[in-house]
Amino acid sequence: MPPIVALHGFTGSGWDFSAFRTHLSPKQTLIAPDFPGHGSLRDLTATTAYSLVNHLSIIDQAAGTSGPITLLGYSMGGRLALHWAIAHPERIARLILIGASPGLKTVEERQERQLADAALATFIRTQGLDAFYKYWHHQPFFHSLFKLPTERLKPLLAQRALNHPEALALSLENVGTGTLPSLWHRLKEVRFPVDLITGEFDPKFTELSLQMGAHMPRARLSVVEQAGHAVHLEQPGDLAALLS
Secondary structure, three states, X not given: OOOEEEEOOOOOOHHHHHHHHHOOOOOOOEEOOOOOOOXXXXXXXXXXXXXXXXXXXXXXXXXXXXXXXXXXXXXXXXXXXXXXXXXXHHHEEEEEEEOOOOOOOOHHHXXXXXXXXXXXXXXXXXXXXXXXXXXXXXXXXXXXXHHOOXXXXXXXXXXXXXXXXXXXXXXXXXXXXXXXXXXXXXHHHOOOOEEEXXXXXXXXXXXXXXXXXXXXXXXXXXXXXXXXXXXXXXXXXXXXHHHO
């Protein structure tokens, strides 16, 4: 059984896969590293730590050097997972992308997004985490996340509160959607099995996943009920069932 390497999204950490882990077989290995600016790496302030190369190196370390892996990525982690998988197709037994995209197709779209991300990074630095999260969590595809029972939502928000504004700003500026190169033109190279997973309350990424799947011969789309963007946090049992 190939180990699962699970990659978190922006503002998250490897901790985000704790509930998902409880739904896996005891024989299944789950490795969930932290990316710069998040979790155990939340204190990093050197810009070089936030390069795409360094993020891919972290995946290298998590994947180890022997045998295929199941690579799972959520949102930002999904973009990074796709970059790594295309570079290492021989290591992929299965790729699982949750609420992810291959980036923006045109130079104009990427430039517009870079400007928006730069403005948001400035907002994080100047206004702080409370103001940022009030904006960030207000996005429609997160509404269902905030309907989780208190005993599940409270520790999640406590983890988010440990982040540092400067670190999140650096992450956004260096591996945000507008900064990373588009992979749309390389999707045809993806010949291994791919699961594209979205929540029913996340129509934007469901449509994106349909478009992605049209370019990948072994892709399938699963839409999880009673979930928004963060399927692994909202319906971890359903996610585990899809992987079995």
